[in-house]
Amino acid sequence: MEKLLLFVEIQQLKKQGFKVAAIAKKLEISRNTVYKYLDMSLEEASEWITSLGSRRKKLDPYHNQILSWLKEHPDLSSAQVEDWLKERFPTLDVGGSTVRSYVSEMRDIYHIPKVIRVRTHEAVEELPMGQQVQVDWGEITIKNSENKDVKLYFITFVLSHSRYKYVEWLDRPFTTRDTIRCHEKAFQFFGGIPEEIVYDQDHLITVSENAGDIILTSEFQAYKQERGFRIYLCRKADPQSKGKVENVVKFVKKNFAKNRVYANLEAWNEKCLAWLERTGNFNVHHTTKKRPVEVHALEKQHLKPVSSLLSFENTLVTRITRTVHKDNVIKYKSNRYSLPLGTYRPRGDNTVYVETQEEELIIRREPHGEVLARHPLCHGKGELIKNRQHTRDRSKGIHAYKETVIRQFKDQEKAEQFIHEVGIRYPRYIRDQLQVIQCAITQYRQDIDEALAVCIKDQLWSANDLRDIAQHFTRLKETKTSKPNSIQEPKNINPAIKATAATREMDDYIKILGGASS
Incomplete structure (x- = not known):
């Protein structure tokens, strides 16, 4: 009866001059539904509605369950409905298109519209097997059994070729140690280690920008060296560099976590692993048109084997x-x-x-x-x-700050040249660079001019290099003082460059000394 009333209402609105889009908006139904009813006569609509009453659909036994989900969570996707059905009824064998059409029809019948969000995708070339894993973090606020908000954090890994995924959750923000532990579990889950891992410039991986010289955290640097994979750091605000894992983060939030009730962390992680097996790694991927679990069976043969113990774990x-x-x-x-x-x-x-x-x-x-x-x-x-x-240098402006720093060097012309070059290379970090230089002058005043000369000679235009070289010279002098009989180190050598002395043939030395070879 509801469908027949809807048919009559659509026909009346059309006669009143409403366009299809206006009818759909007014009745909160899709335009395809409006077209379908407009193409029918009253007799055809009656016959069709009568046939619906006698025809039993595969999901009819779950009608009330699906309806309750849609009423409670109007933004529920058909893909999530499919996963929830399979979770609660493991023996149910139903295709995604069947669930989509059934959910769509229920939305039309019960007037439960769904907000449509447009997503932008970019096509990229597929990477070889075993080459890359992309990693990202996410967080979401959900309800627990007492209807209170709970904030959960998760880390996701995805093999770029097969799209095989791993997810782990915490009820607190991740630390670097948590991140390393999750890497180990992901490698065990994948059955090996890739050649390259892609990250954001996350604070768990990198030690900020270090006045422009990006470096890794000490713990993660030790872990990277131990496991022997390459790191690729995305630029900030550049999600296209790791689009695969960005999509996985959305998939985890919308298909697994959204509208799910939280009990405890252990049960939540168990359910997530079951979801990965049932949906996340089993469903056919829209881009590759293959099941990740099937492609992963081939890709894991191209991953490096995982050793059982990390040596650096015992030294921390x-x-x-x-x-x-x-x-x-x-x-x-x-x-x-x-x-x-x-x-x-x-x-x-x-x-x-x-x-x-x-x-x-x-x-x-x-x-x-x-x-x-x-x-x-x-x-x-x-x-x-x-x-x-x-305390902060109270000089007014960067220009005055530069002059204050330059005046503290013996050769102010060289100091001005050095700071000018630093400013060209680190325009956004010039104040940070000047602060590093000032700190180096204070700590290594006796060796700062010699360090400046080395930097200019070898074209090392960074405050961090100046500080490190000055520190090196100071330590050399301390070593010579404590060991007066030790062999003297050569001066004016850039400690950042390890060079091997070239060896000559004996004939060369004879020619230099003015003799002739026999």
């Missing part, structure tokens, strides 16, 4: 760590201790290592690395212990 020692806050301080025993400006890295790894020696607090970036700051230990509470050298 637990230490006292603190997080650097955006105002470049750490909190230790109810007090705040300052760090040099620029220590805090937006979206970077802001973990530092803290140790106490007698009445002194020592802060390092790495467990045995360079000292970032030393402070007298404060036994009060709520105090700010600040080193004056950690």
